[in-house]
Amino acid sequence: xxxxxxxxxxxxxxxxxxxxxxxxxxxxxxxxxxxxxxxxxxxxxxxxxxxxxxxxxxxxxxxxxxxxxxxxxxxxxxxxxxxxxxxxxxxxxxxxxxxxxxxxxxxxxxxxxxxxxxxxxxxxxxxxxxxxxxxxxxxxxxxxxxxxxxxxxxxxxxxxxxxxxxxxxxxxxxxxxxxxxxxxxxxxxxxxxxxxxxxxxxxxxxxxxxxxxxxxxxxxxxxxxxxxxxxxxx
Numbered sequence: 001x002x003x004x005x006x007x008x009x010x011x012x013x014x015x016x017x018x019x020x021x022x023x024x025x026x027x028x029x030x031x032x033x034x035x036x037x038x039x040x041x042x043x044x045x046x047x048x049x050x051x052x053x054x055x056x057x058x059x060x061x062x063x064x065x066x067x068x069x070x071x072x073x074x075x076x077x078x079x080x081x082x083x084x085x086x087x088x089x090x091x092x093x094x095x096x097x098x099x100x101x102x103x104x105x106x107x108x109x110x111x112x113x114x115x116x117x118x119x120x121x122x123x124x125x126x127x128x129x130x131x132x133x134x135x136x137x138x139x140x141x142x143x144x145x146x147x148x149x150x151x152x153x154x155x156x157x158x159x160x161x162x163x164x165x166x167x168x169x170x171x172x173x174x175x176x177x178x179x180x181x182x183x184x185x186x187x188x189x190x191x192x193x194x195x196x197x198x199x200x201x202x203x204x205x206x207x208x209x210x211x212x213x214x215x216x217x218x219x220x221x222x223x224x225x226x227x228x229x230x231x232x233x234x
Contacts, residue, residue, distance in 0.1 A: 004130050007118050014118045021110040023132045034089030038107040048123040062119055070109035079105055
């Protein structure tokens with residue numbers, strides 16, 4: 001686990017923590033400009049409870065690193081345009097007059113403020129931020145180690161499952177063959193039933209024809225009896 005001194009001395013370690021801007025508000029509320037994106041040098045100094053001069057000197061020493069983490073220095077037309085936008089937002093919120101910088105303005109994002117926290121030595125708030133970062137990283141490492149152990153246990157269980165599946169392989173093959181044989185027998189049964197159904201249909205038609213012929217014979221017998229009776233009367 002990296003120490004606070006290592007975090008202060010190593011730019012690479014600081015770079016690994018740049019995504020943890022959430023720790024700023026967990027240590028102390030960071031007041032942003034009305035755009036919700038930037039903080040002036042005075043705001044950074046108030047957050048860390050140090051002088052604006054201390055923040056400016058730190059920024060001068062580490063300007064390249066802080067620029068990579070979001071620091072902007074506005075001058076000329078860019079400065080005037082930014083002041084105009086901020087004055088409109090400031091007036092809308094009704095929080096008094098907006099303090100304008102005369103020649104240049106340094107703007108810090110949350111990432112830049114977090115970067116300052118990992119560089120500023122003589123600030124209790126900055127030390128709290130660094131402690132929170134390191135404690136959170138240790139907690140993350142602990143959770144990762146626990147997860148790694150759980151994954152290892154699952155892998156060992158899967159090894160046993162693989163052996164069991166290998167043993168079940170021949171059994172499953174035999175069951176599959178028996179099911180295929182049963183499917184063939186069922187299909188043959190369906191074919192036999194289909195043929196029997198056709199034969200029964202033919203028998204039914206034969207019965208209908210026989211009924212018709214018997215009805216004809218009955219009518220003929222009835223006519224013969226009637227004629228025989230008429231001859232006897234004569």
